Amino acid sequence: MKRPKTTLLGNVLLLVIIVALFIILGEITIRVMGIDYFTDKTHQFDDKLGVIPIADISTTHQLLSGEAITRWTTNSKGFRTSEYQQENQNKVIVVFGDSFVEGYGVNNNEMFTHRLDQQLKDISVYPFGVSTFGTAQSYLMMENIIPEYKPEIVVLALFLGNDIWDNSLTLSDESKPYYVDKGFFYYGNVKPQETTIIKTLQFKIGKYSKFAGFVAHNLRKIMLTDTGNGNSFDKRYLIYNKTYDPEWQEAMNLTKTLLLKTKSLTSSHNTDLHILIIPAKETVDKGYQEKAIKQMPELANYNLDFEKPHRKIIQFLEENNIAYIDPLQSFKEGKERDKLYYPIDGHWTSKGHEVAALHIQGYLEKNV
Numbered sequence: 001m002k003r004p005k006t007t008l009l010g011n012v013l014l015l016v017i018i019v020a021l022f023i024i025l026g027e028i029t030i031r032v033m034g035i036d037y038f039t040d041k042t043h044q045f046d047d048k049l050g051v052i053p054i055a056d057i058s059t060t061h062q063l064l065s066g067e068a069i070t071r072w073t074t075n076s077k078g079f080r081t082s083e084y085q086q087e088n089q090n091k092v093i094v095v096f097g098d099s100f101v102e103g104y105g106v107n108n109n110e111m112f113t114h115r116l117d118q119q120l121k122d123i124s125v126y127p128f129g130v131s132t133f134g135t136a137q138s139y140l141m142m143e144n145i146i147p148e149y150k151p152e153i154v155v156l157a158l159f160l161g162n163d164i165w166d167n168s169l170t171l172s173d174e175s176k177p178y179y180v181d182k183g184f185f186y187y188g189n190v191k192p193q194e195t196t197i198i199k200t201l202q203f204k205i206g207k208y209s210k211f212a213g214f215v216a217h218n219l220r221k222i223m224l225t226d227t228g229n230g231n232s233f234d235k236r237y238l239i240y241n242k243t244y245d246p247e248w249q250e251a252m253n254l255t256k257t258l259l260l261k262t263k264s265l266t267s268s269h270n271t272d273l274h275i276l277i278i279p280a281k282e283t284v285d286k287g288y289q290e291k292a293i294k295q296m297p298e299l300a301n302y303n304l305d306f307e308k309p310h311r312k313i314i315q316f317l318e319e320n321n322i323a324y325i326d327p328l329q330s331f332k333e334g335k336e337r338d339k340l341y342y343p344i345d346g347h348w349t350s351k352g353h354e355v356a357a358l359h360i361q362g363y364l365e366k367n368v
Helices: 008-033 112-119 135-149 196-203 210-223 235-240 246-268 286-295 297-301 308-319 328-332 350-367
Strands: 043-046 050-053 058-062 069-073 091-097 123-129 153-159 176-180 183-187 272-278 323-325
Touching: 008 210, 050 176, 091 135, 091 272, 112 123, 112 350, 123 135, 135 153, 135 176, 135 246, 153 246, 176 246, 235 308, 246 272, 246 308, 272 308, 286 297, 308 323, 323 350, 328 350
Parallel strands: 091 123, 091 153, 153 272, 272 323
Antiparallel strands: 043 050, 058 069, 176 183
16 A cells, blocks of 8 residues: 655645754854843934944943943943033043944943043043944034034044944944945945845844854854955955055045045034044954964965055054044053953953043144
8 A cells, every 4th residue: 555645745744843943953052141232222214324232221232252341331422421511621532443343342431432532631521332333423423413512623543453343334243324426325235245134133033043143143143254266354454455445445446535525524513533443352463464374275265465554554544634643552551462362352451441432632732
């Protein structure tokens, strides 16, 4: 007697059960391990800027690498600083930038902006840093903050490790505003291969399912890598390539254009602009350079110069009479250089923020 054939419906049902069990097991495993890639506890989407910090919160924040858990407290605007006191007679410095200015990886009182606020006499320092921000987003935020705070000094932090990448619509993978064709343009899905499914997984379903957030995080990580010859490497390292391809040259040119626009904006408000050049860990630490090349063998195919973007930006700033703060040597010559950045994450530790604050304080006391 012949055995009855398995029906298509039975196969589908079996597949659904297997997938459901896989998802449930994955959810349990991720929760037991304490992995959480959903960061909506501190940030939320914004139609104009792409992302903004959440106001009036006091919570803990964990680095994705798991290297640190910090206390995260924000004011009524969502920033990790005190409320603006308009009647205060102090001079005002406002600092714009990405996660380094936001204090990613340290407590509020360890941020370099907080240290400056405490150390500079008769000066109040307010940070307006947001993780993932590029120069275009900082510029758009300045348009609202400068008229309100009326600062004497505007500091724009430029992190050479990813800001030039972040300014490029072609290179970056974030849904946010970009500067293109002499105007700002908000692009919702930058990469055709990064479908709305990934965004939905991470920021909608991920709000309730840690497994969905984990899957989306790793899919996005794959989008940032190239897999030629079986090896993977972070394409953002090509900012150090001695010869830029057209995409990278365009990204550098866009960054320069945004810096000139920022200078024009601050000048129109009679405010002094100073560019803070934030050195990446691989620029400071030769040992880390060697480690990166070892972990990403594909980089050996490129002729890398880890100080090239640093030199190019400084040359451009000097040619255009834009003041800049350059703490690279302070980081290179630090006695505890190996403790200035998190080993895996790459952001400044509390010690790194301390070195930055001391250098910036010396610069301001001498030049302002």
